[in-house]
Amino acid sequence: MSVNQNIKVAVDAVVFSYKKNELSVLLVKQKYGVYKNKWVLPGGLVLDNEPLKDAVKRELSEETGISVDYMEQLYTYGDEVGRDKRGRVISIAYMALVDPDGMKLEASTDAIDASWFKVGSIPNLAFDHNKIVSDGLLRLRNKIHYQPIGFDLLPELFPFSALENLYKTISGKNIDRRNFRKKVLSFDILEETDKIHQEGSGRPGKLFKFNKSKYDALVKHGFHFEIKYA
Amino acid sequence: MSVNQNIKVAVDAVVFSYKKNELSVLLVKQKYGVYKNKWVLPGGLVLDNEPLKDAVKRELSEETGISVDYMEQLYTYGDEVGRDKRGRVISIAYMALVDPDGMKLEASTDAIDASWFKVGSIPNLAFDHNKIVSDGLLRLRNKIHYQPIGFDLLPELFPFSALENLYKTISGKNIDRRNFRKKVLSFDILEETDKIHQEGSGRPGKLFKFNKSKYDALVKHGFHFEIKYA
DNA sequence: ACAAAAGTGTTCGCTTTACACCCATGT
DNA sequence: ACATGGGTGTAAAGCGAACACTTTTGT
The missing domain is CATH 3.90.79.10 (Nucleoside Triphosphate Pyrophosphohydrolase)
Known part of the structure; x- marks a missing residue:
């Protein structure tokens, strides 16, 4: 030394x-x-x-x-x-x-x-x-x-499509919208707010929020976040 | 600097x-x-x-x-x-x-x-x-x-049960022998040799060998090693 | 013959995948 | 009315999980 x-x-x-x-x-x-x-x-x-x-x-x-x-x-x-x-x-x-x-x-x-x-x-x-x-x-x-780290790239409140597009962009793969939403929502780690997203054209979407403390609690009980692609 | x-x-x-x-x-x-x-x-x-x-x-x-x-x-x-x-x-x-x-x-x-x-x-x-x-x-x-790194803890030639026990020991979980063998062999990265294992009591088993070059080739074609437990 | 480890198939349930139409809003 | 993106269900296939008996060898 x-x-x-x-x-x-x-x-x-x-x-x-x-x-x-x-x-x-x-x-x-x-x-x-x-x-x-x-x-x-x-x-x-x-x-x-x-x-x-x-x-x-x-x-x-x-x-x-x-x-x-x-x-x-x-x-x-x-x-x-x-x-x-x-x-x-x-x-x-x-x-x-x-x-x-x-x-x-x-x-x-x-x-x-x-x-x-x-x-x-x-x-x-x-x-x-x-x-x-x-x-x-x-x-x-x-x-x-x-790991649910994608949320750290998004604003606190985000429309569901933002998450979907984030995963599409980062993985470079196409995602089936229905399967992706079903999967992510089934984890029960997102909160649906009553605010809505207003930007550009098309039907406005609800804004969601990642509930970190809920996620942490679930992990303590053996939950494992995992997303595969359609 | x-x-x-x-x-x-x-x-x-x-x-x-x-x-x-x-x-x-x-x-x-x-x-x-x-x-x-x-x-x-x-x-x-x-x-x-x-x-x-x-x-x-x-x-x-x-x-x-x-x-x-x-x-x-x-x-x-x-x-x-x-x-x-x-x-x-x-x-x-x-x-x-x-x-x-x-x-x-x-x-x-x-x-x-x-x-x-x-x-x-x-x-x-x-x-x-x-x-x-x-x-x-x-x-x-x-x-x-x-990742198939478990083989680096074993001798070049090993009986199948050694691999099984290695996974049991390291993961601390029980493994269904049939499912484990089926899964691992399905990858087609093990070579079955004609030598047999002789030690202790019980029926002798065939010795296997990890075929690294075959594994590397498979990976190049998109293969992903993955073992979950029964 | 008994003890000890090797070898081997099938069924069930869940998860993944594939797939298409209607809805709400702005122009 | 049309364009744009939001929201939703079902059926088929594939994979993981559960499960028990026979075989080979040594003692």
């Missing part, structure tokens, strides 16, 4: 948002250094007395001004010793989800610019960040099947 | 083995330092130019003399800033599986002793290592349902 080590520790975040049938990732443009003007994932070095998850939140707040609704550790990238030109840096990557409604991006410290990129049109990123994004996407695609 | 950071990077491994209906974890007893004589997971500091997974393999080889059949990254522990008394150390934990047949434990560098502990009787470990073990166990329990 007395060995002198010269490895730096960073965190990076793959933050997803969803809007109008489009899934996006948050990227920032570097302001300084060797990677100036390169797009990268928000992130940076961990402070000496800072828990990893606090480092992620701090970097997100500093570089983009946003705070997320859901966050989990994704993977630690440290097998490519030369992944950062400036020296050995390992990065602990996190995946996060956010409802972008009412959020405003604000590039500041370290970042010249911050912006959402649709997952279909991510530019070439510095480091191994393209790989991290695709690992994050994979995690998200898998996890929406067996 | 010019910030001076004082965080050390370690790796730790939760290595599982299976023998006679018992699942065990590999532990080592510390030889030096503040944690002398404490049982811990095999692991240690990463070298400056060493990929993380190489560090795990090196530490395992140095401290216990074993090499593993399967290894995957588990989780990075870095939210508890004081998890190591000697200073800030984050640890990237790996889960590994090994067939203990013909393996010999050899404690050496840094370790006074190395030994298998049944998962039901793990002592109090230093650091947060009890937590890491239980996270590893959880990962293993979940993963055998949807």
